[in-house]
Amino acid sequence: MNQSLWLLFLLFSVDTFCTANTRIRGSTQRIYNPKTMMSMSLELKCLAADDVIPSEGVVWRRAIGDGLPGTASANNPLTLSDLQQFRDNPHSFEDQYTCTYGGITSNPVSVYVLPKxxxxxxxxxxxxxxxxxxxxxxxxxxxxxxxxxxxxxxxxxxxxxxxxxxxxxxxxxxxxxxxxxxxxxxxxxxxxxxxxxxxxxxxxVVQLMPYQAPKILNIGPADPVVVADGSIGLVTCNVSGFPKPEVEWCVNEACSPDWPGEMRYSVIPLPSDEGSTTYLSTLQISPVREKDSGNITCRVTSNNTTVMSTTELFVPYRIGIQRVIRTNGDKVVVEVVLRREIRFAYEVVIFANERRQETFNGQQGKIYWNYTLTNAVQGNISAQIQVGKHHGRRSEIQAVPQRTTTNGNSTSTTNCNSELSGRVITGFISSALTVVILLLALLLVYIGIKFYKKRNQIASTKYSMRKETPLDSISHTSLAISDTSLGMLENDWRRETPIDVLDTPAKANEELKLDYVMHTTV
Incomplete structure (x- = not known):
């Protein structure tokens, strides 16, 4: 019978006597192994004297369980294999059984059903x-x-x-x-x-899988992580978790390992110690550039659970100076401009003529703001960002004295850069005009001197000829001198005008030559 595969097979011969020797036949311990799948009927018999099996008046009891279902407790023999409850769950019938007849109770019999x-x-x-x-x-x-x-x-x-x-x-x-x-x-x-x-x-077998939810213990070494431009930047992420978690790094919008074309980023692998629950992952950027400034995210995943933490990488950059204003009280106001907002503590250092002038706390969350110097300064004004021991490059501007003027209820201020540019241009134009005027004046003086010399030389020569020589004897000479240039009179008279062309006696010739030399030599 297939339904008896899970039955406890026990065959008891119970001799029940009307005297004190009422008993349950056989061993006091019965063992049933459900794996044997034995297809046999299971009966408990309560026997009286002379092996008489009473059909009535027998009561079966259990020592631990809830008793027997229905009228089974009065059956003799008691066929457990016929009970649906036993077929469904034989282990629930593991117990100690006794039978009572004629007021006499037998010794208990233990029924064992081996575990499955x-x-x-x-x-x-x-x-x-x-x-x-x-x-x-x-x-x-x-x-x-x-x-x-x-x-x-x-x-x-x-x-x-x-x-x-x-x-x-x-x-x-x-x-x-x-x-x-x-x-x-x-x-x-x-x-x-x-x-x-x-x-x-x-x-x-029970396979125990220890598990520790991933957790980021810290990310740093500080927040923000400040690294100078051109140096090696290291950002660490101390994580815990078991099994060994996976760590992913993101620099702004780009995440590992998808850093196409960016060879400066590398991740130092986690240690291979499988018995550990804490690990240190390191992102290395070599060298660091100003464009790397931004959010650095450490993302940890284990057993389909992901946690993340973000810190800021800040590379100090060159800030700008919008303008420098000198107030009526002789104070200098420096207007600083940043490329982007800074949301952590930092300082702005103001320099005057390469000397450290004053240090101010940075204005978090702002891009434009003013710093007022306590001392009056002039010359080159520069400023730089400083975070801890790291600082950016300086920006310079000429601190042109500029005052604010008040008209009624309104205040007007001239932009330092505009005023500086206007003054430089005006000075350049003024200097150029001055040079041109001086050159023109020198040229006019030179021309005047030359004209004056030429005029005096010609006039003197004509006057000498009329005075020393008769008119009819030097007519040709007078004509020749009148048509000769100043250079010929001064240098080449003797060469260009031979003596034999003049219709003058020797005495007149000598006087003419002497007179010319006396009046034309300057």
Whole structure:
């Protein structure tokens, strides 16, 4: 009969006497293994004297369980295999049975149903690192469970109760307790139930998987991470988790490992220590550029759980000076402009003529603002950002004295850059005009002097000829001198005008030559 495969096969001969020797025949202990699948009828017989089987007046009782269903407690023999409840759950009928007839109760008989596995496959169980974990023995026991001996093994090695944080508990269920789970507890656990040392029954393997949710302990080394332009930048992310988490880095919008064309970024791998729960991941940027300034994100994933943390990488850059204003009180106001907002503590250092003048706390969240110097200065004004020991390059502007003027209720201020540019242009034009005028004046003086000299030379020569020589004897000479240039008179008279062309006597010639020399030599 197929329905009897899970039955407890017990065949008892019960001799019930009307005297005190009422008994249940056979051994006082019966063992049934559900794995044997025996297809046999299970009966309990209460026998009287002379092996008489009373059909009425017999009462069956259980010592632990809830009794027998329906009228079964009055049946003799008691056929357990006919009970649907027994076929459904034979372990629930594990108990001590007695029969009573004629006021006489027999000695108890223990019925054992060996444990069976609650599952056919191995079991995977997750445990949180650092917490208490209980592993239930996956065996199904009956009412006589305490009569069994239960042992535990870890990867085949027997566990001693109380050793290495293990506690074997039997109440209310067979279980193994780990007081403080660590990664070393990742192993295969198995329980074995033994009845009288003859019938060991082992459970499926329980695979314990320690788990620690990923967590970012810190990201740094500080917030923000300040690195000078051109140096090597290191950003660390100290994480915890088990199993070993995966760490991903993002620089602004670009995340690892998708950094196309960017060879300056690299990630130092996590250590390979599988027994650890804390790891240090490092992002290296070499060299750092101003464009790297922004958000650096560390993203940690383990067992489909992701956490992330963000810090700011700040590369000090060159700030600008919008203008420099000199007030009526002789104070200098420097208007500084940033490329973008800075939302952490920093300083702005003002220099005057390359000397450190004053240091101000930066205005967080602003791009434009003014700094008023306590001392009156002139010359080159420069400013730079400073965060801790790191600072950016300076920006310079000529601090042209500029005052604010008040007209009624309105105040007008001339932009320093505009005024500086206007003055430079005006000065350049003025200097150029002055040079041109001076050159023109010198040229006019030179021309005047030359004209004056030429005029005096010609006039003197004509006057001498008329005075010393008769007119009719030097007519040709007078004509020749009148048509000769100043250079010929001064240098080449004797060469260009031979003596023989003049119609003058020797005396007149000598006087003419002498007169010419006297009047033309300057």
């Amino acid at each position: 596995s609650t599952r056919q496959d191995d079991i995977e169980q997750t445990a949180t690192v650092g917490e208490r974990e209980t592993i239930e023995c996956p065996l199904l026991f009956g009412n006589l469970r305490t009569n069994y001996t239960v042992s535990w093994t870890e990867n085949g090695h027997t566990i001693t109760n109380g050793s290495e944080g293990y506690l074997i508990r039997r109440d209310p269920n067979e279980s193994l307790i780990i007081s403080d789970v660590t990664p070393e507890h990742m192993a295969n656990y198995q329980c074995t139930a033994n009845l009288f040392g003859l019938h060991p029954m082992s459970s499926p």
